[in-house]
Amino acid sequence: xxxxxxxxxxxxxxxxxxxxxxxxxxxxxxxxxxxxxxxxxxxxxxxxxxxxxxxxxxxxxxxxxxxxxxxxxxxxxxxxxxxxxxxxxxxxxxxxxxxxxxxxxxxxxxxxxxxxxxxxxxxxxxxxxxxxxxxxxxxxxxxxxxxxxxxxxxxxxxxxxxxxxxxxxxxxxxxxxx
Numbered sequence: 001x002x003x004x005x006x007x008x009x010x011x012x013x014x015x016x017x018x019x020x021x022x023x024x025x026x027x028x029x030x031x032x033x034x035x036x037x038x039x040x041x042x043x044x045x046x047x048x049x050x051x052x053x054x055x056x057x058x059x060x061x062x063x064x065x066x067x068x069x070x071x072x073x074x075x076x077x078x079x080x081x082x083x084x085x086x087x088x089x090x091x092x093x094x095x096x097x098x099x100x101x102x103x104x105x106x107x108x109x110x111x112x113x114x115x116x117x118x119x120x121x122x123x124x125x126x127x128x129x130x131x132x133x134x135x136x137x138x139x140x141x142x143x144x145x146x147x148x149x150x151x152x153x154x155x156x157x158x159x160x161x162x163x164x165x166x167x168x169x170x171x172x173x174x175x176x177x178x
Contacts, residue, residue: 007056014055014064019048022068025139026051032135033076035124047075062148069141070149073132080128115172122168133160 019026030044051071058067123131129150136146136157143161147154 011052011055014058015052018051018055018064018068022065022072025068026072028139029072029076029135031120032123032131032138033079035120043076043079046079047072050075066145066148069136069139069145073136073149076135077128077132080131084128118172119168122171126164130160130164133157134164137161137164 026047027044030040030047034040034043051068054067054071062070123134126134129152132150133146133152136149141149143154143157146152146157150157152160
């Protein structure tokens, strides 16, 4: 067995640093892209694998954070596209989300876990590009960086964020479930 070369050592080091710094984001992103816990774990592992592979060609063309977000979101988007092909009609545009089945009493609505469940329920129903934009926003990635990651224009990112926030505000104010 031959010793690892400098390139693979660099790849391993870049991955280790990125996984350490951005592992939480990858886990949250996986939860945003996949509702099923077993599939979520598979998705997270796939993101880590593709991230490690990607560092073989990383030339410093952007920050490590932008690179990690780009790889993670691309893998997540591919995951959702495969799901869309297997379940046509399961995902909707922002304008097509119905406000349905009200939650229980005020105590349940105030519960942080219930609120997070409601947010994930909305995220899981969004089209892949809307999901990408929202997840980046929730990770506090600015519109310019989100545009670089998604390929959209910064104005389009800002518009999508505004529309998603309005939808969330309307649903949460009405105390309904997405």
